[in-house]
Amino acid sequence: MNIAFSPCPNDTFIFHAWVHGLVPGAPKLNVTYADIDITNGLAASGTGPEVLKISYAALPWVLEEYKLLPCGGALGRGCGPLVLTRKGEGAIKRPAGLSGKRIAVPSERSTAYLLFRLWAAQQVPEGPAEIVVMPFDEIMPAVRDGLIDAGLVIHEARFTYANYSLQMLADLGSWWESDTGLPIPLGAIVARRDLDHEKLSGWIRSSLEHAWAHPNDCRDYVLSHAQELEPEVAKSHIDLYVNEFSRDLGEDGYAAITALLKRAAAEGLVPPVDPALLR
Structure with a gap:
């Protein structure tokens, strides 16, 4: 079976056991490790692998071909993206200061x-002048260098931005949680609609349970794909992004996904989605 997910610690932690043949009855995996912007494109192309990790924001474009699985993804609290600016003289210290500025985003x-975009609609009335898409690992150096x-x-930048002499202007996860009372939907696992989704979900959960029961087993695998991260940062990443929502989305998880896509559709950012397609 072909699968694509990121080399980030949360994904390699969850899928380690399945990748290494430790999940009874599960098929052998052929893994493509790719940034989520790439996997989003693979899913939208209609020619992607059977199973992928994508952004929840990409769901509206792929739900005809792929079904959302209720496990294996990244959704939680206290794990949202951050808006960062430089420190020092002339630093932007209030959200309104982003009006007319150039903002880098990973996708x-x-x-x-x-x-x-939902936060800026409330906090930055005039909006930024330009949105620049760049690889997420280039964003902090670009802000630092002016x-x-x-x-x-996103991701481990939550733990490392101070190393670049940057400051946090906003925690969008905290804003979303306070505004909605819901967790933050980040990354989803989707599978082609002609597959056995119950079996797939069982294999993913078995792989996750193995990782939780034997965390040291996957340590070398996780670090080999996160070579720029110190072991303690990789562990913090896993602790933050792998949680009970990774085992099962539950009603709060589905409510968060529905709220995000409904709000985004109202702003014209994504096509409208039939909530029935999310189950």
């Missing part, structure tokens, strides 16, 4: 981008 089909006025960052 325009990401939950991070949807959250930024090439960009502010950056939207």
Whole structure:
């Protein structure tokens, strides 16, 4: 079976056991490791692998071909994207200061981008002058070096932005949670609609349960795909993004996904989605 997910610690932690043949009855996996912006494109192309990790923001474009699985993804609290700016003289210290500025984002089909646009509609009335898409690992250096006025960052940047002499202007996860009372939907696992989704979900959950029961088993695998991260940062990443929602979305999870896509559709950011297609 072909699968595509990111080399980030949360994905490699969850899928380690299945990738290494430790899930009874599960088929052998042929893995493509790719940034989520790439997997979003693979899913939207209609020619992607059977199973993918994509952004929840990409769901409206892929739901005819792919079904959302209720496990294996990234959704939680206290794990949202951040808006970062430079420190020092002339620093942007209030959201309204982003008006007319250049903002770097990792993708325009990401939950991070949807959250930024929904937040900016409230907090930055005049809006930024330009949105610049760049690889997420280039955003913090670009903000630090003055090439960009502010950056939207995800993943382990939550733990490392201080190393670039940057400051947090906004935590979009905290804003979303306070505004909606719901967790933050980040990354989804989807599978082609002609597959046995119950079996797939069982294999993913078995792989996750193995990782939780034997966390040291996957340590070398996780670190080999996160070579720029210190072990403690990789562990913090896993602790933040792998949680009970990774085992099962539950009613709060589905409510969060529905709310995000409904709000984004109202702003014209994504096509409308029939909530029935999310189950």
